[in-house]
Amino acid sequence: MKQAALHRELSAFCETAYAEFGSALEMVAAAKSTQSPKLCYGYFMHAKDEYNHAAIFLDILARRSKPFLGHNIRQYRFSPGGLYRKGYISPHGFLIESLPHKNFVSFVYTNELLAKKSFENLLKLVGGPESVDGLLISQIMQDELRHHGHAKEHFLSHYSRKELSVCQFRDTLANKFRRLYDANLKILDRIFAPLYSLIASGAVFILIAIKLTDYQRNNKNLFDISPSSVL
Amino acid sequence: MYLGISAYNHESAAAIVSNNGILLDFSREETLSRVKCDRSFPKRSINKLLRDCHCTFDDISKVIFYERPLSSYLHPLVVAAKHFPASRALIANQLRNFTLSSTRVYSDVLSLDSRLQGKLIYCDHHLAHTLNALTYSAKQSNVCSIVVDGFGDRSTASISLIHSPSDVLELWCLQYPCSLGLFYTAITDYLGFAVNEGEYKVMGLAAYGNFSESYSKLFNQLLFWNDSLKTVCCDLKFFNYHISPLISYSELLADSLGPSRNHFETLDPSSAEFQRYADIAFAAQSTLENVLVSIFEYAYSLCQTNHFVFSGGVAMNSASLRRLASLPFVDSIVVPPSPGDAGSSIGAAMYGFIRASLPSAHSSLSLVTPSLFPTRSDQSHQHDALSLLLERHFYRLADDLESSLLLLSRLIREDHIIGIVYGDSETGPRALGHRSLICNGQSHTAVQRLNSLIKKRSLFRPTAPAMKHETAQSHYVLHQELMPVYSSMSATALANSDFAKSLPTTHVDQTARLQIVENGSLLDKILDNLRLYNISIIANSSLNLSGDPTCGDLVDGLMVCARSPLRYLLTDFGLYQKRAD
Numbered sequence: 019m020k021q022a023a024l025h026r027e028l029s030a031f032c033e034t035a036y037a038e039f040g041s042a043l044e045m046v047a048a049a050k051s052t053q054s055p056k057l058c059y060g061y062f063m064h065a066k067d068e069y070n071h072a073a074i075f076l077d078i079l080a081r082r083s084k085p086f087l088g089h090n091i092r093q094y095r096f097s098p099g100g101l102y103r104k105g106y107i108s109p110h111g112f113l114i115e116s117l118p119h120k121n122f123v124s125f126v127y128t129n130e131l132l133a134k135k136s137f138e139n140l141l142k143l144v145g146g147p148e149s150v151d152g153l154l155i156s157q158i159m160q161d162e163l164r165h166h167g168h169a170k171e172h173f174l175s176h177y178s179r180k181e182l183s184v185c186q187f188r189d190t191l192a193n194k195f196r197r198l199y200d201a202n203l204k205i206l207d208r209i210f211a212p213l214y215s216l217i218a219s220g221a222v223f224i225l226i227a228i229k230l231t232d233y234q235r236n237n238k239n240l241f242d243i244s245p246s247s248v249l
Numbered sequence: 250m251y252l253g254i255s256a257y258n259h260e261s262a263a264a265i266v267s268n269n270g271i272l273l274d275f276s277r278e279e280t281l282s283r284v285k286c287d288r289s290f291p292k293r294s295i296n297k298l299l300r301d302c303h304c305t306f307d308d309i310s311k312v313i314f315y316e317r318p319l320s321s322y323l324h325p326l327v328v329a330a331k332h333f334p335a336s337r338a339l340i341a342n343q344l345r346n347f348t349l350s351s352t353r354v355y356s357d358v359l360s361l362d363s364r365l366q367g368k369l370i371y372c373d374h375h376l377a378h379t380l381n382a383l384t385y386s387a388k389q390s391n392v393c394s395i396v397v398d399g400f401g402d403r404s405t406a407s408i409s410l411i412h413s414p415s416d417v418l419e420l421w422c423l424q425y426p427c428s429l430g431l432f433y434t435a436i437t438d439y440l441g442f443a444v445n446e447g448e449y450k451v452m453g454l455a456a457y458g459n460f461s462e463s464y465s466k467l468f469n470q471l472l473f474w475n476d477s478l479k480t481v482c483c484d485l486k487f488f489n490y491h492i493s494p495l496i497s498y499s500e501l502l503a504d505s506l507g508p509s510r511n512h513f514e515t516l517d518p519s520s521a522e523f524q525r526y527a528d529i530a531f532a533a534q535s536t537l538e539n540v541l542v543s544i545f546e547y548a549y550s551l552c553q554t555n556h557f558v559f560s561g562g563v564a565m566n567s568a569s570l571r572r573l574a575s576l577p578f579v580d581s582i583v584v585p586p587s588p589g590d591a592g593s594s595i596g597a598a599m600y601g602f603i604r605a606s607l608p609s610a611h612s613s614l615s616l617v618t619p620s621l622f623p624t625r626s627d628q629s630h631q632h633d634a635l636s637l638l639l640e641r642h643f644y645r646l647a648d649d650l651e652s653s654l655l656l657l658s659r660l661i662r663e664d665h666i667i668g669i670v671y672g673d674s675e676t677g678p679r680a681l682g683h684r685s686l687i688c689n690g691q692s693h694t695a696v697q698r699l700n701s702l703i704k705k706r707s708l709f710r711p712t713a714p715a716m717k718h719e720t721a722q723s724h725y726v727l728h729q730e731l732m733p734v735y736s737s738m739s740a741t742a743l744a745n746s747d748f749a750k751s752l753p754t755t756h757v758d759q760t761a762r763l764q765i766v767e768n769g770s771l772l773d774k775i776l777d778n779l780r781l782y783n784i785s786i787i788a789n790s791s792l793n794l795s796g797d798p799t800c801g802d803l804v805d806g807l808m809v810c811a812r813s814p815l816r817y818l819l820t821d822f823g824l825y826q827k828r829a830d
Contacts, residue, residue, distance in 0.1 A: 235407075245600075
């Protein structure tokens with residue numbers, strides 16, 4: 019397999035691990051936010067599954083990355099901070115903190131189904147459902163379907179079927195927009211990267227002129243420095 | 250009240266100090282977000298502090314940020330500009346990420362509540378570290394503060410003489426980009442460990458290493474103390490951290506040391522490359538210690554005091570403390586339990602308190618030493634919500650502490666591993682018994698199970714032992730200069746009895762990062778009960794799974810049980826046993 023294809027494959031596993039880990043954190047936050055023992059139980063078990071999925075994808079990623087040299091695969095190192103950078107969780111708060119309960123449940127309902135569909139592509143990458151990794155991914159797909167079913171059941175116990183359809187339509191659309199936005203970001207990145215590089219070249223002249231030595235602290239009582247100074 | 254904040258760089262945290270200088274509460278953002286080394290603005294932590302301390306933003310007199318944001322932002326840029334065009338990517342990255350840097354602290358603070366308008370002040374980064382360390386020191390005047398980290402807001406290391414908590418005279422500093430912390434981080438990166446996270450693994454790996462003439466010669470070129478200039482020098486040709494946002498070591502370093510490690514590759518002591526990596530780690534550790542010794546010697550010549558407080562990320566290098574404590578002029582070294590950036594939020598909050606006390610309390614001011622468990626924690630609401638989960642998946646073996654401890658000691662004797670989520674929690678990064686995984690520290694089987702089955706740790710990494718003072722005295726070479734440090738598991742000690750040398754918690758170099766438990770603490774009570782079974786040492790590790798932050802609450806603790814073979818959990822509500830699946 020060509021290097022580019024191998025990298026695409028590693029990237030897919032890495033991104034999926036991030037997505038699953040992000041979902042696990044969302045569910046842990048949900049379990050902590052509710053006072054309902056039943057909901058807490060459901061969110062907790064869901065989080066456990068998502069953690070497990072993330073671990074499986076990280077394991078697949080590790081096995082498939084071993085033949086590479088260290089510096090070639092730095093970008094596939096799982097770093098929890100990447101959850102924010104890549105947008106899998108928001109620095110402004112978890113979904114449970116920002117969405118009304120109804121929207122949170124419908125979000126889970128729709129996105130679990132969409133996740134299951136996206137795993138079908140991963141199945142192709144690992145050589146189908148009969149391969150060792152394929153079996154694991156098939157099991158994950160079953161889990162996602164189960165979560166989807168639980169979310170549906172919970173939603174319908176509080177709201178109507180019609181509302182569920184409306185929410186599903188809205189969340190599917192939002193998901194498509196997120197993908198479109200992400201794809202556009204990548205295009206914009208290609209456009210803006212040289213621009214930032216150009217700005218960096220220009221900024222050098224200003225930066226070289228900045229004299230930070232004026233702000234040295236040698237032989238000063240540090241309490242004499244103004245507390246409002248940002249320099 | 251004074252709210253100290255650290256954020257945007259390594260580990261975000263917030264601390265709240267009362268109007269009479271007492272640390273009321275402290276919270277790491279990672280504990281609440283469950284994102285390890287979370288560096289986002291600690292909004293959750295701040296809300297938690299206010300909630301648990303029963304106060305509002307009206308009660309906050311000042312919000313103190315732990316660094317000067319513009320200085321922190323500009324210094325790397327100005328240095329990078331001197332290395333242009335090689336540094337083009339780093340400059341572009343810094344410019345692009347302006348809104349993610351600490352320069353946004355003002356807007357983030359205001360977004361919390363408009364009542365905080367006009368309350369935000371800034372503290373020098375190394376002063377925040379110094380005050381954090383000083384808070385834990387019994388002696389608070391005529392003390393030398395040494396801060397060594399990666400990079401703060403202007404320097405990477407500093408020496409200050411503390412005349413009093415409000416009179417801190419900076420006498421020497423090391424300018425970025427020369428940095429002991431970033432040197433060690435670059436080697437961490439080269440060895441395939443996560444930057445700003447895996448440095449302790451390099452320290453653990455170093456114990457397996459042997460002296461290598463070639464590595465030693467090379468590393469002494471990379472970073473050394475220049476006695477005529479009275480400063481640290483480093484050869485930047487071997488590093489990239491000052492010019493690249495992606496990689497912290499240069500190709501020249503990789504050419505000199507050989508291929509860097511693939512981080513997905515398991516580091517197995519029996520593998521062919523292991524010894525090369527260990528020898529490199531050994532050389533890095535020796536170089537770091539040599540330079541630290543020189544800094545301490547210079548600090549003594551400047552301050553003429555025998556009492557030191559040591560903080561900054563590099564102070565987490567527990568292996569170096571033994572050598573520093575052996576220096577003839579050292580009478581005491583105090584390292585705060587959380588010497589890194591998270592802990593400096595405590596120092597920042599203290600800065601607010603001290604400033605407010607000036608000038609009336611200029612000489613009489615003293616800081617109250619906080620508890621080792623300053624993070625308030627009330628799990629009762631969670632316990633109710635978790636009732637169904639507990640009912641379906643756990644048995645409650647005992648519901649009060651006394652009977653729980655009796656059962657627990659029997660379980661420990663039988664080589665079981667126990668998770669603990671009990672009472673208020675530690676500042677981290679070390680778990681000291683309230684958010685811990687413990688087992689019989691004298692049983693190889695139990696410690697191996699803890700490491701391999703639950704923590705899934707690399708084979709070369711040691712586990713820390715916790716014990717009473719008399720046990721430590723009988724079996725380890727304790728340094729009187731480090732006595733307060735042992736209670737927070739911040740220094741290693743050499744085993745000096747056959748018993749200690751044979752323990753599974755003793756590292757390959759015959760040392761252990763021991764914890765001397767406080768009288769009356771939970772671990773102390775557990776050790777009292779274990780006397781019956783002749784167990785005087787327990788292995789103590791943080792309650793988390795690999796890659797996760799230490800548990801904060803009951804949900805996190807139960808999640809560790811759910812995701813791992815851990816079967817027992819001691820909580821405020823009794824001792825639980827996981828049901829068989």
